[in-house]
Amino acid sequence: MENRPHLTQSLVTLLLTLCLFSPAALLAQASGLVSEQPLSEHVIEQFGEPPTVSEGPLSPALQFAARVAFIDSTTLRTWDKNQELALAAIGKSKDPRLAWIVSDMLRFAATQKPVIALARTASELLGKDFDTENTWHDVTNQLLAWNIPAPPDYLDYKRAIFTINIPGWERLFIAGDIDWRLVSWGGVLIDNRNYNTTDDGCNCIPAVDNPEVSTAEEATWLNDNDIIFGIEVNGESRAYPRRIMEVRELVNDTLGGRDLGIPYCTLCGAAQAYFTDQLPEGIERPVLRTSGLLSRSNKVMYDLNTYSVFDTFIGRAVNGPLAEKELTLKQTSVITTDWGTWKREHPQTTVLLERYALGRNPDFRNGRDADGPIFPVGDIDPRLPVHEDVIGAITASGIPVAFPRATAYIALSRGENVSFENIQLELTAGGIKAGDKSGPDASGNDTSTHVTSSHVTSSHQAFWFAWSQFYPQTRLWMP
DSSP: OOOOOOOOHHHHHHHHHHHHHOHHHHHHHHTOBOOSSOOOHHHHHHHOOOOOBOOSOOOHHHHHHHIIIIIIHHHTTOOSHHHHHHHHHHHHHTOGGGHHHHHHHHHHOOSHHHHHHHHHHHHHHHTSOOOSTTHHHHHHHHHHHHTOOOOTTHHHHHHHHHHHHSTTOTTTSSOBSOOGGGEEEOSSBOOOOOTTOTTSOOSBOOOEESOOEEETTTOTTSOTTSEEEEEEETTEEEEEEHHHHHHHOEEEEEETTEEEEEEEETTTTEEOEEEOSSOOTTOOOOOEEEEEEEETTEEEEEETTTOOEEETTTTEEOBSHHHHTTOBOOEEOOEEEEHHHHHHHOTTOEEEOGGGGTTOOOOSTTTTTTTSOSSOOOSOOTTSOTTOEEEEEEOTTSOEEEEEHHHHHHHHHTTOOOEETTEEEEEETTEEEEEETTSBBTTSOBOSSSOOOOOOBOEEEEEHHHHHHHSTTOEEOOO
């Protein structure tokens, strides 16, 4: 994007006056429509009634105001009277769709003057007071909860704001099956180091490629009560200590003769394992990396080879070459348990070396995230507390189901049946795993005498807020 000289204040004033009073602008304000999907009583109770939402294109004058306020200020790295006048025009338009771009600007605003002006504009657009300590968080939560539509050409504005502020994202911000409203900055830079450069430093969350491992006996640095994520593939088992995963967040590994990409989202309490081999012809093994972006508080991962972005929770490529090939990675189960129980039931297990923890031992759940999600998530399904641990799985008929972990664990310990459709939970190595009553599980182990289904079952643990957001139609098992 080329830099343009500052516009004169008189010219800006004239154009913004046209923005406020032009017939096109007035027509846009008069043609407001209420969101087609009615909001739940829970949303209304917590966030209030939504504003009227305009539809159709922005008027030329309002497009000009948006460019001055959002694009020029980011490109030229300036904030002056031109931007103030442009924001005033945007606020008076009463088009709540523009609040999404205001939110993006707030995420990167570094000084008090633009923050105050942007907060004032958000208040005008949404009809709420956002004079708060964390304006970006509150504005974004409101937009998410009300499901306010994005403005026309939203990706163009968002791409400029994000890629100018943080280099390295240019290839990620392209059109695809992505709801760009949900994408925010997680506060870290992209991990774009080459494959097999695990030990190279970066100002990012550094993934591990082809990790070195030790036997259980050699892993004297782990305490029996340390949390690990256990994976078993084709009879070979491995432990991924949470202490390592909280500072690495992604591991590209090979286990049981299968290639795996293993993301861990500390914000969602979810470790998942995706097979990255046996893919359709012409697709090279994806090398998964952390982008530094979030989608409703879930890490956004991408493939280093093609820069295709994945929905981390689902494993589906959502833009780039792999999305064009409609790639969705298959999952295998991850068992969240303690090291002592895992090694007792899997005495031949291997475990990642201590050095991958980089000398750190964070406990984000009981520290940083103790009071709930630290990034905006909008409305949260009220059926369970936000940080309730659930075991999530997908039935053979495609229905997502969540089992509250504590309740299910007690029931299973009593010998009770915990199941939904073909999904059958079982205790294993101190954790819980979903098996398939009608076929093989994702590790390749046959869980029934007669295989009658081609469905492959996998499960993993996650916070309720995360599972219910990515599977809003989820069923909730209760005894």
